[in-house]
Amino acid sequence: MPLKIYNSLTRQKEVFEPLNAPYVGMYVCGPTVSGESHLGHARPFITFDVVYRFLLYKGYKVRYVRNITDAGHFEEEGKQAEDKIATKAILEKLEPMELVQKYTHLYHWAMEQFNNLPPSIEPTATGHIVEQIEMIKKIIADGYGYEANGSVYFDVVKYNDDYSKKNQPYGILSGRNLEEQLDTTRELENQEEKRNKVDFALWKKAPIEHIMRWQSPWGEGFPGWHIECSAMATKYLGKQFDIHGGGMDLQFPHHECEIAQSTVCNNQMPARYWMHNNMITINGRKMGKSYNNVIKLSELFTGNHPELTQAYSPMTVRFFILQSQYRGTLDFSNEALQASEKALRRLMEAYEWLKAQSFTAGTNAGDAALDSQLKTWVNELEIFMDDDINTAKVVANLFEIIPSVNSLKDKHITADAVSGDTWIYVQKQLALFIEQILGIKVELGANRQQLNGVVDLLVEIRKDAKTRKDFATSDKIRNQLAEMGIQIKDEKDGSMSYSFL
Numbered sequence: 354m355p356l357k358i359y360n361s362l363t364r365q366k367e368v369f370e371p372l373n374a375p376y377v378g379m380y381v382c383g384p385t386v387s388g389e390s391h392l393g394h395a396r397p398f399i400t401f402d403v404v405y406r407f408l409l410y411k412g413y414k415v416r417y418v419r420n421i422t423d424a425g426h427f428e429e430e431g432k433q434a435e436d437k438i439a440t441k442a443i444l445e446k447l448e449p450m451e452l453v454q455k456y457t458h459l460y461h462w463a464m465e466q467f468n469n470l471p472p473s474i475e476p477t478a479t480g481h482i483v484e485q486i487e488m489i490k491k492i493i494a495d496g497y498g499y500e501a502n503g504s505v506y507f508d509v510v511k512y513n514d515d516y517s518k519k520n521q522p523y524g525i526l527s528g529r530n531l532e533e534q535l536d537t538t539r540e541l542e543n544q545e546e547k548r549n550k551v552d553f554a555l556w557k558k559a560p561i562e563h564i565m566r567w568q569s570p571w572g573e574g575f576p577g578w579h580i581e582c583s584a585m586a587t588k589y590l591g592k593q594f595d596i597h598g599g600g601m602d603l604q605f606p607h608h609e610c611e612i613a614q615s616t617v618c619n620n621q622m623p624a625r626y627w628m629h630n631n632m633i634t635i636n637g638r639k640m641g642k643s644y645n646n647v648i649k650l651s652e653l654f655t656g657n658h659p660e661l662t663q664a665y666s667p668m669t670v671r672f673f674i675l676q677s678q679y680r681g682t683l684d685f686s687n688e689a690l691q692a693s694e695k696a697l698r699r700l701m702e703a704y705e706w707l708k709a710q711s712f713t714a715g716t717n718a719g720d721a722a723l724d725s726q727l728k729t730w731v732n733e734l735e736i737f738m739d740d741d742i743n744t745a746k747v748v749a750n751l752f753e754i755i756p757s758v759n760s761l762k763d764k765h766i767t768a769d770a771v772s773g774d775t776w777i778y779v780q781k782q783l784a785l786f787i788e789q790i791l792g793i794k795v796e797l798g799a800n801r802q803q804l805n806g807v808v809d810l811l812v813e814i815r816k817d818a819k820t821r822k823d824f825a826t827s828d829k830i831r832n833q834l835a836e837m838g839i840q841i842k843d844e845k846d847g848s849m850s851y852s853f854l
Contacts, residue, residue, distance in 0.1 A: 354739045356411060358596075359680060361604065361627040362526055366741055369626065371595050377413040378594030379405065380586040380624065382603055383475070385422040386456040390463050392648045392670075392685060393633050393640050397600045399671055399792075400630040400679040400742075402469040404598065406790050407738055418589045419472040420582060421460075423453040424479045424565050424575055450479075463650045466667035468794045476585045478576065482567050484584040485576045488618050489555045489569075497617045501546040503558030503572040509551045512613050523551075523613055526627060527605035553610050555580050579610035586623060587615060597624035601631055630679040635660060636686050648685075662687045665694065668794055672697040675744040675791055700751060701795060703758045704783055710761075712780070716773035723757065724771045730754050731782045738790065747786060754779065763850045808839060812849050815841065 356369040371377045381401045384390055401419075408415045464471070478485075489505055492498035497508050513523040513531050523531055534551050544550065554577040559566035566573045586594065592615075599608065608627065615623035632639070635646040648658050656664030665673075673693035677683045718724035730753045737746035758779075760766045768776065787793050811830050818826040831841050834851070841851045 354736055356407075356739045357741055358626050358628060359741045360625075361629045362622075367626070369595075371413065372593065372625065375413050377408055377415045377596070378590035379408070379415060379417050379596040379598065380582070380590055380594060381417070381419045381472075381597075382582060382599040382607065383419040383421050384456075384460050386453050386460060388456060389649045389651060390460050391640070391650060392635075392653055393600075395463075395467065395650065395670060396633050396674055396679075396683065397598070397630050398464060398469060399467055399674050401598045401628075402467070402792060403675065403679075403744060403790065404596070404628070404742055405470060405472075406792055407742060410785070410790055416474065416590065417472040418474045418476065418586065420585050421453075421457060421475060421477045422578070422581065423450075423457070423477045453479075459651070463667075466650075466654065467671050468667070468792045470792070474589050476589065478581040478585075479565075481581065481584050481588065482576065484588055485580045486556075486569050488580060488584050488587070488614065489576075491618050492555065492614060495617055497613075498555055499548065500571050503574060504546060504554060505556040505571055506547050506552040507555055507610070507613060508548060509553065509613070510549045512617065516613075516616065521612075521616065521622065524605075524609065526609050526612060529605055529609070553577065553579060553606065555614070579607055580614060582607070583611050583614040583618070583623070586611075587619060592619035592623070593621050594624055596626045596628060598628040598630075601629045604629055628679075631682055633674075634682070634684045637684055660687075663691075665690050669694045669697055671791075672700075672748075672793060675793075676748050678741070678743045678745045680741070681745065696752070697793070700755060700787075701793070703755045703762070704787055705795060706762050707758050707780055707783065710768075710776070710780075712768065712776040713773040714777060716769060718770065718772040718775065719767070720770040723766075724775050727754065727757060727771060727775055727779060731779055734782060734786050744791065747791065751783070751787070754783070764848075808834070808851055812841065812851060816849060 357366045358369050359365070360367050379401070381397070384394060401417075405415060405417050489498060492507065493500070493505065497512050498505055499508060509523050509531070516522060524534070531551065556569060556571060556576055557574050558572060559574045563575070565575055567575060586597070597608065597611075612623060634640070635644070635648070638644050638646060640647050646660050648660055652658040652661070653665055653670060654667060656662070669690060673685075673690055674683065676693060676696075730750050733750050734747050737743045737750065740746075757766070757771070761768060761770075788795065811834065815827050815830040818824075818830070834841055839851055841849055843849055
């Protein structure tokens with residue numbers, strides 16, 4: 354099956370056809386490093402890591418560009434135009450680039466914890482001021498930008514009038530009507546400088562107290578939020594590229610503004626496929642400072658936040674996110690994370706055990722129906738990924754496969770119930786999808802092998818105790834292991850099996 358992607362631009366699933374196969378260009382909006390990344394940031398970065406991994410698996414040569422916003426990110430929507438980097442630097446009594454370095458390191462650390470692959474290129478806004486200025490000059494020259502008191506704005510109304518005739522109005526991505534925006538736009542700082550309330554800043558004049566500033570044809574200032582992505586995407590991926598990704602919250606105004614800027618400069622829509630992941634809520638509420646529910650990633654890993662009842666490992670969080678399709682809603686709660694933690698443990702224990710087994714190719718299946726069903730479940734893994742990266746269905750199928758693995762492990766079925774070729778195929782495909790495509794890191798390793806040895810010893814001691822009718826010792830071992838999340842099961846033939854809950 355061909356890969357299909359839901360294109361936010363056309364609002365439908367489309368067969369993915371790269372501009373220059375096998376080469377693929379993908380741009381994803383990265384973090385603003387004015388503070389530590391939080392749980393909400395985890396979803397887009399894990400989502401597009403899986404997209405990247407799957408494209409590589411499909412044989413594409415991917416240039417994955419993910420930027421770092423280290424200057425000029427001021428809020429168009431707020432009452433005041435605020436440069437987040439400069440403001441936070443003053444609060445923390447650090448040089449702006451010292452602050453940037455601190456939070457960039459923390460961001461990279463978090464990405465490593467999640468087992469995310471690094472992007473091909475990770476450009477910074479401050480490293481591309483020249484490109485941004487050149488793009489702004491072109492926008493002005495073409496009549497879609499204007500200077501006012503040292504700042505430069507994009508003329509949204511003129512763009513909309515001209516490009517509506519080309520079926521590319523302002524609002525094409527988000528579906529927002531410009532007339533409604535003109536009626537509902539709130540009063541913003543320096544609104545009197547603009548021709549229209551909806552115009553957005555390409556360049557801002559730096560006030561005297563502003564720390565980060567650059568020379569430009571319009572005086573000292575700093576770039577707007579939207580122009581940096583247009584400049585860097587164009588430089589590293591060309592005038593048009595394949596995929597632009599990010600969170601749903603970036604559709605408007607950020608990606609809408611990117612489309613307008615890039616279209617004026619490059620005479621074409623910048624990306625062919627626009628992918629947006631849905632947001633994470635916390636116990637049914639949007640994340641926000643007013644709710645005190647913004648959970649930093651370091652807090653998530655340590656459990657040090659009022660919303661948390663325990664710490665959660667990076668792989669638990671990754672697995673939790675992948676249990677939902679990226680466009681679906683995802684509500685964080687301790688109960689949901691704890692359920693994911695247990696499910697991941699079950700999955701990885703069965704997978705690790707299966708990896709250690711040796712099967713003989715060419716043997717016949719004793720249970721043809723089971724053999725066929727296993728192959729069907731495994732074959733569907735790629736089918737589900739081809740259907741708009743549906744990791745939720747992939748995970749569901751993994752849990753269809755795992756009971757058969759556990760039945761083999763617990764000797765409820767014998768190895769020859771399924772052909773040797775099928776078991777080898779299951780081993781290979783689970784390794785591919787769990788580790789390479791879903792990016793779930795096996796964290797059990799030698800320590801789990803040692804733990805298994807200890808539990809095996811305790812099971813033998815318990816067997817001996819039962820034989821001697823020392824039921825107090827037998828029950829004590831069973832009960833204390835159960836408290837630690839290890840369940841011992843007495844089989845009908847007198848043997849014992851155990852599993853980690």
